[in-house]
Amino acid sequence: MIFGRKDKGDDTGATASEPGSVRDQILRAPKALLHDHLDGGLRPQTIVEIADEVGYDALPATDAESLGTWFRESADSGSLVRYLETFDHTLAVMQTADGLRRVAKECVLDLAADGVVYAESRYAPEQHLSAGLALEDVVEAVNDGFRQGEKEAADAGTPIRVTALLTAMRHAAKSTEIAELAVRYRDQGVAGFDIAGAEAGFPPTRHLDAFEYLRRQNAHFTIHAGEAFGLPSIWEAIQWCGADRLGHGVRIVDDILVNDRPFAADPAKALAADREDIYLGLLAAYVRDTRIPLEMCPSSNVQTGAAESVALHPITLLKRLRFRVTVNTDNRLMSGTSMSREMGLLVDEAGWTMEDLRWVTINAMKSAFIPFDERLAIIEGVVKPGYDALLQTPTA
Numbered sequence: 185m186i187f188g189r190k191d192k193g194d195d196t197g198a199t200a201s202e203p204g205s206v207r208d209q210i211l212r213a214p215k216a217l218l219h220d221h222l223d224g225g226l227r228p229q230t231i232v233e234i235a236d237e238v239g240y241d242a243l244p245a246t247d248a249e250s251l252g253t254w255f256r257e258s259a260d261s262g263s264l265v266r267y268l269e270t271f272d273h274t275l276a277v278m279q280t281a282d283g284l285r286r287v288a289k290e291c292v293l294d295l296a297a298d299g300v301v302y303a304e305s306r307y308a309p310e311q312h313l314s315a316g317l318a319l320e321d322v323v324e325a326v327n328d329g330f331r332q333g334e335k336e337a338a339d340a341g342t343p344i345r346v347t348a349l350l351t352a353m354r355h356a357a358k359s360t361e362i363a364e365l366a367v368r369y370r371d372q373g374v375a376g377f378d379i380a381g382a383e384a385g386f387p388p389t390r391h392l393d394a395f396e397y398l399r400r401q402n403a404h405f406t407i408h409a410g411e412a413f414g415l416p417s418i419w420e421a422i423q424w425c426g427a428d429r430l431g432h433g434v435r436i437v438d439d440i441l442v443n444d445r446p447f448a449a450d451p452a453k454a455l456a457a458d459r460e461d462i463y464l465g466l467l468a469a470y471v472r473d474t475r476i477p478l479e480m481c482p483s484s485n486v487q488t489g490a491a492e493s494v495a496l497h498p499i500t501l502l503k504r505l506r507f508r509v510t511v512n513t514d515n516r517l518m519s520g521t522s523m524s525r526e527m528g529l530l531v532d533e534a535g536w537t538m539e540d541l542r543w544v545t546i547n548a549m550k551s552a553f554i555p556f557d558e559r560l561a562i563i564e565g566v567v568k569p570g571y572d573a574l575l576q577t578p579t580a
């Protein structure tokens with residue numbers, strides 16, 4: 185086992201490891217993260233402290249360790265809808281400017297300590313208004329926290345760049361307003377837009393006005409699709425809405441036949457199949473041909489039932505078929521995870537190599553929503569040299 189589950193409520197997943205080991209290499213490797221929810225990555229200790237400050241008394245546990253365990257266990261239900269219910273408690277402590285600033289700053293510090301050099305952190309501004317903040321106040325408080333975190337991380341010798349993605353909730357009716365907010369703040373730390381929340385019953389085309397507006401504005405967006413619902417959701421996200429990337433997109437394997445059977449019929453057999461026995465349907469072929477990035481989140485998918493296990497997760501087939509795969513955390517608190525842990529699990533349980541991790545990191549940087557020259561500068565100036573230095577070190 186390279187990475188166990190975090191057992192401490194407030195650590196970052198970056199625990200000590202033998203120098204030169206694969207675990208150590210993963211921790212030191214420069215990492216890029218495209219899909220991480222700000223309200224799914226709080227430190228349990230911070231939740232306890234802010235809850236106390238703001239008088240929120242409905243936490244299911246009041247010490248950090250039990251609270252961390254509660255989140256992981258409650259999110260393990262096999263259902264996305266129940267998984268999402270756990271966010272009530274994180275959102276409760278993210279209603280003030282101080283709370284938002286602190287959570288955002290700590291997010292940056294935790295990612296930097298885990299070796300993440302570039303991250304897009306998403307949250308839904310509309311969910312942070314219950315104590316009287318305006319949408320703009322929310323964005324500005326989070327941005328302040330991100331800038332402060334970047335400064336402290338750079339001072340600590342772990343530089344990182346973090347941008348925000350503004351999410352609209354798919355069951356609500358605020359998507360156009362949030363899309364406009366994302367465009368208004370595009371030069372002030374907001375790199376794009378997303379929709380999230382329960383997928384079944386809430387197709388992305390409900391928010392077509394928002395996506396059409398964003399396209400007219402030359403703005404970037406991703407859509408959570410193909411997680412709890414299958415191909416129609418992915419097809420709408422791409423062909424009706426024009427998504428630049430797919431959040432999860434794991435169910436694209438429903439459009440890939442292995443020996444005439446879908447991946448889910450026998451994942452182990454599908455992963456071991458010969459290339460000539462694998463057939464891509466029109467939608468899967470389109471996603472691969474047009475290099476649509478897949479923001480894949482292995483542990484989260486196992487918790488919500490979108491995948492059986494990390495070992496049998498479709499990501500390994502999609503990597504082999506050279507889809508534009510990226511590896512992400514989704515919700516570090518609910519999954520008790522980190523980028524290093526997700527990568528360690530793929531190495532440990534699904535046979536991935538350091539070369540594969542380098543490849544998905546470059547994929548992620550190519551797919552980031554910041555300008556092309558800035559992406560290139562991180563790929564050439566940070567990711568490639570970082571991996572070159574690591575891969576010259578023999579593995580213990």
Ligand SMILES: O=c1[nH]cnc2c1ncn2[C@@H]1O[C@H](CO)[C@@H](O)[C@H]1O
Nearest residue numbers: 221268271306307308351380381408
């Ligand atoms: O995996 C997911 N699928 C769909 N929605 C999610 C997932 N993780 C988090 N959120 C939703 O996104 C909101 C803004 O960050 C969270 O409050 C949660 O409701």
Ligand SMILES: [Zn+2]
Nearest residue numbers: 221408431514
């Ligand atoms: Zn997500």
